[in-house]
Amino acid sequence: MEPRVLANKKEFTFKSFFLQWEWLLVVLILAVSVMNASLSEYFLEYDNLRDATMGFLDKAFIVLPMVFIILMGDIDISVASIVTLSSVIMADLFNHGLPMGWAMVAGLAVGTICGWINGMLVVRFKELSSVIVTLATMIIYRGIAYILLKDQASGKFPDWFQYLGWEYIGGIPFILIAFAVCAIGFGWLLHKTVFGRRVYAIGNNATASRYSGVQVDKIKVLVFTLAGLMSAVTAMFLTSRMGSTRPNIASGYELEVIAMVVLGGISTAGGKGRMIGAILAVFLIGFLRYGLGLVNVSAQMLLIILGLLLILSVAIPQLKQRFASMRRI
Amino acid sequence: MKRQITESAGVPGAQINIGKPARSVSEMIGKFRELGLLGFILLLSVGVQLRNPSFLTWENISDIATNTAILSILAVGMMLVIITRGIDLSIGATLAVSGMISALLVSHYPGIHPLLAIASGIGIGLICGMVIGCLVAWVNILPIIATLGMMNVYRGLTFEASGGKWVSAHQMPTGFKAIATGTLFGVNNLILIAVAIYIVAYYFISHTRSGRRIYAVGSNPDSATISGIRSGRVLWLVYTIMGGLSGLAGVLWVSKFASAQGDTASGYELSVIAACVLGGVSIAGGVGKISGIVLGSVLLGILNNALPMIDVSPFWQMFIQGTIILIAVLINALVKRGIDRNHLMRRKI
């Protein structure tokens, strides 16, 4: 074996640095902001930006663990139902006389358990794929919410609970602070830790990861459980902002969350993408939605745009790859 | 043990006759799933009848049958999709958009022939299906993502098309409403249409090349490439058929309930998937029978009808449906594991 020296410095080029997907998102956010600012002179005012942000941040909490799930090549479409179920259970327990604090703990616990069940089913029944497993639990979880609450609303929470979604700390919305803390935590987990490295490994090649001593099943269960927990966190903020809950809240959240993750550049084939992309996508879709609201675009039109955004953000990389390989031949 | 090996391997060539090893429970379920389903349906009917004698009346049975007809038409398409290892969440929305547009059509031009209305619905469904087919087959988007996205697009289009309003019974000509309520030889049209579709579908999947290729692609996509099967085309075809059937179901639905709304059939895709997995269609691909999904649809139709009759709150319905899907797919998976294990045991090592 002749001795050989390998370089241990990465080559840095400005071209590859600026050709990253995240820059596209930054440009798009700027474009949307310019559009919004031209539609409304108040848009760029601090108070307005702050309140706009508060409006769309609730579901952003689910985006964080969903990044992990999609990175591993899985999907979880039951998150919206978990939001509903933990919100309904929290309200139900509170109405049965449990102190609000404990009711919240119970809500968080329920979400965590729901996520854990998803994870266990996914790893125990590998032949089923996470699509069908979470499809079934999606119906079941919302079904339980309907059984508990029928089609009624439940509310009358204590005042302090309302603050969760509406209050500011030092002029900054509490929900934004909470999101920032979670985002930094999840970003650190994904990019700096052993755990995150293993998640990437699973997404790229689950078999090789297992052969390399990565406990694939354990990590998957943990990530699905985290998704359950964060869905419950979303449930807290959403319920607080709405002041009451119903068994049909948060419907369609799964689409929005998945759209944000995919738009953030996380590949549905697994193993590729970064947390920052998904976070940028949260703000992009949030501002877009705000701007469309300014020009009185209907909620239905928004559905169409969201659906198309999802399709486009998956299709563009696919098509790019296809054309690249065609040119090579 | 050792003697057995000598016997099987000692014969020259590969003259290994497969013996008749004891059948395991899972293999029995795999073989007699249809009979089991039928038995369960009968048991359920008898049970419900004992609780509520108005269950097995002619009126109620025909009500169940017409409801099941639409469900099973969709299940035929969904079965094809699942056989190719895909899933289609957009069918409720496709149904709604084609039902809405054909309803708008007949309300604006009441003179239109009902068949033309049906054709328009099918046409719109086909287009919706083709779009998804292209996304899945050629752009290579995962079925779940493609159909989740398009589901919202189609649902949005339904609202946009109607301006958020309903098309209600008095806006529809009687000829249109008669599509679902009329009879031929004393049998409801819906049932006739459904039966016709079973027959055509049965012929298609078991007696034509294209039909068999759907199974081939689902059973082993890599082999399919080597056998020269253009899997892209097969996938496209499957989603297009699914779209066409949803379009047809849309017209039938609107005609039967005599109203078209923005949220028509929302969430209905879940019932359809439930009917398929109950009928033994394997999520892992390659397996599924018409007889199975028809029975699955009937069972689901009876459940939906019977639960209110035995005083189960309608709010339980969603939970029950989800549980059925979950249990059915888990049983399917366990049965398949059992069969695979049996094949291994045959090797006698």
Next chain:
Amino acid sequence: MADSEYALELKGITKIFPGIKALDDVYFKLKTGEIHALMGENGAGKSTFIKVITGVHAPEEGEMYLNGRQVAFNHPTDAQKAGIAAIYQHVTCYPDLSVTENIFMGHEKIRRRTRCILWDDMHKEAERLLGELGAGFDPRTPMGALSVAEQQLVEIAKALSVDAKIIIMDEPTAALTSNESEELYRIAERLRDNGASIIFISHRFEDMYRLASKVTVFRDSKYIGTWNVDEIANSDLIVAMVGREISQLFPKKEANIGEEILRVEGLGKAGYFADVSFSLRRGEILGLTGLVGAGRTEVCQTLFGVERYDKGKVIFKGKELKVRNPRDAMRQGIGYLSEDRQKQGLVLQWDIGRNITLSALEKFSGGGAIDKRKELEVAKSLAEKVGVKAKSVFDLVSSLSGGNQQKVVFAKLLTAELDVLILDEPTKGVDVGAKSAIYEMINELARSGYGIVLVSSEMPEVIGMCDRVAVMREGRITAMLDREVLTQEAILKASMDDTAPGALEGRRAEA
């Protein structure tokens, strides 16, 4: 249209996959009515070559002539229509469908006008074809219920059903016992006598001597030469295939065998293997060989905790070993280099450094966070130690050659403190230079006290490297051969003989 004496001729075929040249300027001529052996070691490019002929892959360069006429296949159906059929190494079947359908997939019999499939005709025809091949199972059986040998017969029936003029058999004997192989030889000869031309791919000499009149050799994706079978000496053929004389390839090694470290007693897993017993000592290289599908890989994977065994026990360092997953196994001191490095060994999309450290990430972490500088240092030094040829540790693994990829996998094993290494076909798809480097590395590891299980199908490798060899057949160890009695004949006899494994018990060396 000049009729040629060649049924098939390929000139200057080059096929490039992202990162690798799978075929490099390859030539091949097949005469009508001959059986032509195509030989080469694993990974020499044989399988890709067939896929080019059958239209699965389009070559980047080169020409192909069929009966003197130039053709270009864009799709497998083009090749099918031209009368080319292939029987692939890994049986490519539809497990859920019936045998009949498997035979006729892609060319079902249909009624002209109605385009309706004629099931009865197809079943009858399938029965006839299978009967001709001496198979006794019903064509209505689902394919998934058949054994490997039976599935192979179905594949042959498939080739017969299209009335192919050119039949390609890719390692058809790799999983067959000698009686089954003999039956296959007879079928091949009958096909030839009926006017078919056959390309017979194998890396077994017996196949070639028994059947072929011509032999073409590929090595490292390149064309080496074509000879008449009776004109080339065995040793020359080996040089052609391996690239140098075998004696130069295997380093001399002084045995330095220590205490027993691993003992396996009566290990069994239903459907895969049974009664597997052997022991391994420090510094020893134990060969594990046998036909493809004999259960070698399964045994190794159970020891490594990928699968569970249901009978017997494993004693490691004097204590009974229980492992639930690969992580357990590695912590206890057992490492496994898998046969399929692309699917099981490496994360191809990652760079060299990350691949090396994946299995030992805890070592570079404090409080959960990865210490990237330390990680980089270790990765760099290990990559240099095993001699990976690359510019930097940030090069993607997918851009490396097979040999260098394998070195990365070795480096991965070195990150953990192990006592036993299980190497499953470590030189598969590796060029000659890297091969001898790997052999040297294995010897080096044995010298430094590792106990090594070397799984291999390559006869020279097994004979050249191992201190003892266990031969497996149909899930059982049929012989344990010491170095003194280690000959090709002995291995073949133990791996292919159709007598009951029990009959060989008396000849087993003391394990």
